[in-house]
Structure formats: C-alpha cells, structure tokens
Amino acid sequence: MNNAKIIQMAKIADPRGNLSFVQGVKDIPFEIKRVYWIYDVPGGESRGSHAHKELQQLIIAASGSFRVTLDDGKEKQTYYLNKPYEGLYVPSGVWRDLGDFSSGAVCMVLASDYYNADEYIRDYDEFLNYRKSVNE
Ligand code: T46
Numbered sequence: 230m231n232n233a234k235i236i237q238m239a240k241i242a243d244p245r246g247n248l249s250f251v252q253g254v255k256d257i258p259f260e261i262k263r264v265y266w267i268y269d270v271p272g273g274e275s276r277g278s279h280a281h282k283e284l285q286q287l288i289i290a291a292s293g294s295f296r297v298t299l300d301d302g303k304e305k306q307t308y309y310l311n312k313p314y315e316g317l318y319v320p321s322g323v324w325r326d327l328g329d330f331s332s333g334a335v336c337m338v339l340a341s342d343y344y345n346a347d348e349y350i351r352d353y354d355e356f357l358n359y360r361k362s363v364n365e
Contacts, residue, residue: 231301232320236287240314249314251287251339257318259285259341266291267327267336275328276336280350282359285341287316288327293334300324302360310336322363324356 236257241248253261267276277297288297294311301323308317309329316339319325327336342348350356 231299231323232318233299233306233323234318235308236316236318238314238316247314251289251316253339257287257316257339261339262342263340263344265338265340267338268334270295270330270334270336272330272332274330275326277325277327278351280324280356280359281321282348282350283321283342284345284348285321286319287339288319289313289316289337289339291335291337293331294329295327295331295334295336296329298326298328300326302357322360324350324353 236251238249238251238256251257253259270276288310290310291313294309296307296309297317297319298305298307299319300306310317311331330336350359
C-alpha cells in the first residue's frame, strides 16, 4: 500500500502523565505546515472519502479510537488507531475513509501543506483515473 505506514513516536512515561511529540522532517517525511483536529464525531458518522493529489499527512488518535481505510486504487488497507504515540503516515494520492469513532475520539492530523480545496479529489472514479494517469 503505497508507502503508508504506522510511525511510532516518542513516549515519555511520567507519573505526572505521559508526553509524546513528533518533529517535522526528523520523525516524519515532511515539514508540518498545518495541524487540524476532528472531534465530537456523532456515533456512526464517517469522514474523509477523498484523496489528495500532493498532500501528505500524519493521522493520530490523540484520544479514543477510530478506523482509517486507505485505498491506492489497487488495494485497500484498514488501520485501527487508538494510541496517542502512534501516527498513520498517509502519502499523497491515496483515498481515505475514516469511521468507527469512539465516544470522545480526537483525530489530530499533521499536514504537509496549507488548506487548498482545489487539491482534493472527491469523486472516486476521478480518483481511479488520476491514479491511472500518474502510474502511466
Ligand atoms: C483528511 C481527513 C482526515 C478548512 O477550512 N481547513 C482545513 O484545514 C480543513 C482540513 C478543512 N477545512 C474546511 C473544509 C470544509 O468546509 O472544513 C470543512 C470540513 O472539511 P472536510 O469535509 O474535508 O473534512 P473531512 O473530515 O472529511 O476531511 C478532513 C480533511 O479535509 C482531509 O484532508 O484527510 O480530514
């Protein structure tokens, strides 16, 4: 699956509470230009259902748990995120669908670029054609 992978981050165990961190370029393969987070997701709701032409992201379950299904046009892979010291690296050109959010889940995303609506592919057939064109 197209370089997607779970990245283990530092976990500083402490009786006062644990601390984790991630550093752009050093720990993940991109500079961090934007951070956003998704929370208060009602039961049964899903997010995503799109791909990015260029954007790379690291998806972290900062709290709770949820499912991320990735699709590179040929194969699908499902990940269950539930550890605040693990991140799912999602390279460019991958369709993603998020669901099964637990109550209180917080999905924190580190992104390689600023928000740009024109960079999204939101139609699945268009995504498959895009994948074919970049693979040719
Ligand atoms: C992704 C998944 C995991 C902004 O104005 N700025 C932002 O940085 C983002 C991420 C979104 N928005 C606006 C655009 C829409 O009006 O927030 C609204 C909801 O965005 P969207 O429908 O794209 O949300 P999700 O949860 O379906 O997708 C988001 C990210 O857009 C996407 O990159 O990979 O989370």
